[in-house]
Amino acid sequence: MPPTNSSGTTSRRGFFRAGALGAGAMLAGGQTAAAVAAQSAVGTLSAVGTLAAVAAPAVAKNRPPNFLFVICDQLGLDALGAHGCPDVSTPQLDRLIARGTTFLESHSTNPVCSPARSSLMTGRMPVETGVITNGRPIHASRPTIGHVLGESGYETVYCGKWHLPGGVPRPQDGFTVLPARGGQGSLDDVAVSRTCEAYLKNRGRDRPYLMVASFMQPHDICFWGNHVGRRVPEGLPFAGIRDQLPELPPNHTSRPPAPAKLDRIKFDRFSPQQWRYYLYLYARMVEMLDADVGRLLDAVQDSGEAENTVILFTSDHGDGRGRHLHVSKWYPYEESVKVPLVVCCPGRVAENHRDAVHLVSGLDVMSTLCDYAAVTPPEGVRGSSLRPLLERKDVAWREYVSSEHHVDGRMLRTEQYKYVHYKHDPVEQLFDIKADPWEMKNLYQDPGHSGVLEDHRKLLAEFQAGLQPIEPTPSAVRPKSPRPKRPAPRKRRRAAGERT
Numbered sequence: 001m002p003p004t005n006s007s008g009t010t011s012r013r014g015f016f017r018a019g020a021l022g023a024g025a026m027l028a029g030g031q032t033a034a035a036v037a038a039q040s041a042v043g044t045l046s047a048v049g050t051l052a053a054v055a056a057p058a059v060a061k062n063r064p065p066n067f068l069f070v071i072c073d074q075l076g077l078d079a080l081g082a083h084g085c086p087d088v089s090t091p092q093l094d095r096l097i098a099r100g101t102t103f104l105e106s107h108s109t110n111p112v113c114s115p116a117r118s119s120l121m122t123g124r125m126p127v128e129t130g131v132i133t134n135g136r137p138i139h140a141s142r143p144t145i146g147h148v149l150g151e152s153g154y155e156t157v158y159c160g161k162w163h164l165p166g167g168v169p170r171p172q173d174g175f176t177v178l179p180a181r182g183g184q185g186s187l188d189d190v191a192v193s194r195t196c197e198a199y200l201k202n203r204g205r206d207r208p209y210l211m212v213a214s215f216m217q218p219h220d221i222c223f224w225g226n227h228v229g230r231r232v233p234e235g236l237p238f239a240g241i242r243d244q245l246p247e248l249p250p251n252h253t254s255r256p257p258a259p260a261k262l263d264r265i266k267f268d269r270f271s272p273q274q275w276r277y278y279l280y281l282y283a284r285m286v287e288m289l290d291a292d293v294g295r296l297l298d299a300v301q302d303s304g305e306a307e308n309t310v311i312l313f314t315s316d317h318g319d320g321r322g323r324h325l326h327v328s329k330w331y332p333y334e335e336s337v338k339v340p341l342v343v344c345c346p347g348r349v350a351e352n353h354r355d356a357v358h359l360v361s362g363l364d365v366m367s368t369l370c371d372y373a374a375v376t377p378p379e380g381v382r383g384s385s386l387r388p389l390l391e392r393k394d395v396a397w398r399e400y401v402s403s404e405h406h407v408d409g410r411m412l413r414t415e416q417y418k419y420v421h422y423k424h425d426p427v428e429q430l431f432d433i434k435a436d437p438w439e440m441k442n443l444y445q446d447p448g449h450s451g452v453l454e455d456h457r458k459l460l461a462e463f464q465a466g467l468q469p470i471e472p473t474p475s476a477v478r479p480k481s482p483r484p485k486r487p488a489p490r491k492r493r494r495a496a497g498e499r500t
């Protein structure tokens, strides 16, 4: 049992000792990390069908694998060519998907930067990391994947956007920072991919590595709305692309009844033509990301260690993309909360496999990497190892996933339904995702679904009751220093007849 601090939570230092012991005991006792992780899976477990297992490769059987963990920003699950988007060309990400397993029911734990990233780093819900909104650091008692693998002999390096908070991880966050800016994607992502490429070419080979490559794109789309304002389409640049603009989504103007905090968010400054420019530009930003990811895939291939390197690709959240009159993120709607999650490792992970059955989330990254590294996840980690799914083995899996929104909103997703509730708000949402994938018909007041609604209320209450919320740490972002006083402008003399 790992040592706990006075609040009963596992301390980072305590985990490091316990983790090393746990890993040793596990290896000696033959218990798999998957079995350990399965015990902490969220939700009620249910059986799944028999699957053809992937044989473990003969090569590198006794060597811990390397990990390349690629995070991007604001990429929706269905914004990739291989995931059916007709408006984008993503040959590199499509290549990754063809060589690995992609999860089509993958969810962000909280579709906004810092909270989602805190789950990716710790395997816990944002209320359990203290990162309930942007600008908060991960609570000091919650180990990151950098701590866990670093204490297990891995070289842990991080390059690009951090936002937990600040631009890059601090030494106490568990990573050595590879210097490259992580600002605007169109300018800085190439520095991230080049820096990571250089690391892969020049690193020492005596230790396995965990490298996080964190890109900004397609987040740059956030800046576009601010610049366009109410300009008429004819005034937009590149008039010649008009016949290439993507079609608007079928739920573009759909505004089903929603809790007040969600309902009041609406972006109505664009004309239909401007929305289509928005979608066009978003696709181009996804393509910029694609090129940088391709550089990393090539570098792993060239390293000669592709068969012993697990590549995991995901995003912190999606983007509104004109659905429900939304830009940006925060929402429990599919366009915001669904994110790609692709895992690839030739010989270890099923290739060209699309998993449209299992509900997964950013919680599962920590447990998955720990499983492949034969390391026990920290106590309290809420995710499950994806390894059995990646190797197409029989495994009991969770019945639902959950996400947090706007601090006091919660979403719960089961196989067929999505339920949304905001604290103290009488308006709930219930969507039949299978029958209504564009979320246009809210069933919460439909008498025929009252039993389903009640079941989902209970599941959400059950999930919430099992969490271990922690008091958020005050923001570590430096307060803005007061601006030096500027001298008052000289009064302009406008005497009659004076020219200025």
Ligand SMILES: [Ca+2]
Pocket: 073, 074, 112, 113, 114, 219, 316, 317
């Ligand atoms: Ca983000």
